[in-house]
Amino acid sequence: MTFMTSLTGLMRLFRPRTAAEGGLADGRPHPLLTVVAALIAVANLVDTGNLLMNGWFSLDDPRYALMGVCSLAGTACLVVATPFIGRTPYRAAHVVCGIWLVMCCVPASLLTSSWTLMLNVLLAIVVTAHGNVLAGQIAFDLCVLTPLVTGSIADVVHPDYLMVVLCAFIMVCLNAVMAVIVAASALRRRERDQWERDQRLRRDQVVHQLHDDVANRLSYVLLRLQRDERDDRGGRDGGRPDRDQEMVQDVRGALDSTRRAVHVLSGNEGADAAGAGVGDPADPSGESGGSVCDETSWDALRALVTAESARLERIGFTGTVVMPQSVPTGLGRADLTMAASFLKECFANIAKHADPERGYALGVSGRAEGIVVSLADTPKRAGAHGVDRDRPAEGASTGRGLAYYRDFAERRGGSLTIEEDAGNWSMTALLPC
Known part of the structure; x- marks a missing residue:
């Protein structure tokens, strides 16, 4: 063998x-x-x-x-x-x-x-x-x-002695030249393969983040419209202009993310800066239409959690969020972009599937292995949060789904576990950074 x-x-x-x-x-x-x-x-x-x-x-x-x-x-x-x-x-x-x-x-x-x-x-x-x-x-x-x-x-x-020596010298020189050519060709091929892998990874990241950003924003707009419709039927329409303005900003942010992703996928990297005036590229919360693939820091992660929890509160959700103020040890320079996308997915799932009257609890912490996210809520219907749920209910998509992040975590040595008992749903995820 x-x-x-x-x-x-x-x-x-x-x-x-x-x-x-x-x-x-x-x-x-x-x-x-x-x-x-x-x-x-x-x-x-x-x-x-x-x-x-x-x-x-x-x-x-x-x-x-x-x-x-x-x-x-x-x-x-x-x-x-x-x-x-x-x-x-x-x-x-x-x-x-x-x-x-x-x-x-x-x-x-x-x-x-x-x-x-x-x-x-x-x-x-x-x-x-x-x-x-x-x-x-x-x-x-x-x-x-x-x-x-x-x-x-x-x-x-x-052959005489001189002929043999000359032939051997020529062969050694040619072999040395060939060896250099082979080494250079192998190095160039490795560099090209690495560049192609980096490009594929970047495109996949951009596509996935675009899908998450647009899907979650539009899902949130749909939920706001449904809530406004219920408020109108109940005779409560206070603050309607503010809500409309917020939804307009969400739609604009989704369009801005789409434009940025199209520029990246078409190879116009420099065009990412064209929309800089729309919002802060480092803002992962999406409130300003930030870039779909910028590195996320711990402070930006906290800003995202604060913004997303405020969103849930505006559509009637109450919950408890626990997240350290200071940067955990080992995460000072870590790229938390995937963790930010995962938290967006978690908040979107809460808005879509959780019972607003029962609330939710979210904990975010960091350690040397990566980011630990714990989430618990009460689904409006059994199995709504399921990690293998592929078909969204009521026509609202909320991004890639937890199955994608479970596969991502397991491929890198992390984990994502879900428990559902007596109507209560909980999840614990470790996302390597």
């Missing part, structure tokens, strides 16, 4: 780049490669025919006859395989290198063949290196050193 795992890893190491990664696509003709491969194949045929006409080998001597047959067979294989580089570049290049190495094992067949065969293997090495620099380096070393070694063993090639 260990051997198979190592072999699989080694094969991945030499895997050529795909078309999506900037490599050559298999199964589709490549005009330039096709033309070059065809010209090389024609040169092979022309030069081999010229050798035959000039008495390349004689059938009278069995030794030379066998040598000529091997040379012709190898040349024919290369002439047939080389043009396929234009259609299946990497596979055909590997086949060409393999034929060359087989011919190296019969030194006379390679060293007495047409010199144009070197063009075939050179093209194959270039194509192989284009797909994977490391594989190209190995192919180059094998295709150069193998005929030298086998020719020396068979006493066909007699």
Whole structure:
């Protein structure tokens, strides 16, 4: 099993780049490669025919006859395989290198063949290196050193000392250059992958925060409108202009968050500052239409809790909120953006599902592991707060839902637990920062 795992890893190491990664696509003709491969194949045929006409080998001597047959067979294989580089570049290049190495094992067949065969293997090495620099380096070393070694063993090639030293020096230099290219390519690929991951993470964060902000604001507006409708039927309409103004601000804030998210998702990062006059970007409460992805501090988290609890109070909810004034140890520079989004979701769920007459209790604290949020209330109906509830009741969406935050917390070593007993609902969450 260990051997198979190592072999699989080694094969991945030499895997050529795909078309999506900037490599050559298999199964589709490549005009330039096709033309070059065809010209090389024609040169092979022309030069081999010229050798035959000039008495390349004689059938009278069995030794030379066998040598000529091997040379012709190898040349024919290369002439047939080389043009396929234009259609299946990497596979055909590997086949060409393999034929060359087989011919190296019969030194006379390679060293007495047409010199144009070197063009075939050179093209194959270039194509192989284009797909994977490391594989190209190995192919180059094998295709150069193998005929030298086998020719020396068979006493066909007699390199002198200076030639061997020069060849070794050239190979070492080329290998060093290839190693630098491979290292630079790997580093560039890692940086590109990291950049793509950061971009995906940023887009996901923006999309989720946009959804939360808009959904929760509009849900709050709907609840205010329902409360106003009940007040109108009961003959109580005091403070109606103030309530209307507040709802207008919520709708404007939702639109502002949408514009900011669109700017970020379209790549116009600098456009985030365009709406700075609308509100404070660092304000996570959303009262001023803040940015949908700015870092949140403990003080800003307290401001959010205060603003959201005041919202609930204005629509008839009473509750108890417990949150330390000072910054807990270990959270001085922590990014609490996810905690702010989670608290918004909690307040939205209270407004949507809790019984206003029974109130609620919310506790927010911090420790080294992250933010601890405890919430208890009495739902208007059983299961309203459920963590796996996917379909909102009465057509009002309140953001991503607790299931999203439970998955987020568990992926990072936190937790989110819910208990519901005798009509009372409670939740305890640990959100790592």
